Amino acid sequence: MSLVMTAAVSASDTLTALDPGLVPGQVAPPDPPAQRPPGKLGDFVDQIIGWIKWGLIAAGVVGLLVCAGMIVVGRKRNHAMAIDGLTGTLWVVGGLALAAGASGIVAVFL
Structure with missing residues (x-):
């Protein structure tokens, strides 16, 4: 009986050492890596992401x-248009930066 208890304690101690957030006796849920779906579904998803x-x-x-164009035209005629062109440039660059880092951002949370 004591051998079984010793094995249970050492297994829970090992699990707690691997993940300090676990309570002794608690089992960690499985966390498999992401996998591409087999066959045509994976190709279809890759094609949609590419589009x-x-x-x-x-x-x-x-x-x-x-x-x-807004900056060029607004420089001489309408200063508000030039300012809108500059702020629009920041929004476009910000959106492109978000799109460029999308896969990295998603990978952080998975």
């Missing part, structure tokens, strides 16, 4: 060109 990335690149280029 979205392409759309974001195109929207970013158009957004920066529009903001540049």
Whole structure:
């Protein structure tokens, strides 16, 4: 009987040493790594992500060109338009930065 109790205690001590947030006797839930779905589903998801990335690149280029045009036109005629072009540039660059780091941000939480 004492051998069984000793084995149970050493297993829980080992588990607690690996994850200090666990209470002795508590079992850690499984946490398998992310895996790509087999077959055509994985290819389809990759294709959709690729289309979205392409759309974001195109929207970013158009957004920066529009903001540049607002700055150029607003410099001589309407200073508020130039200021809107500058603030719009910050929003476009911020959105592109968020899109570029999307997979890294998601990986932090998984």
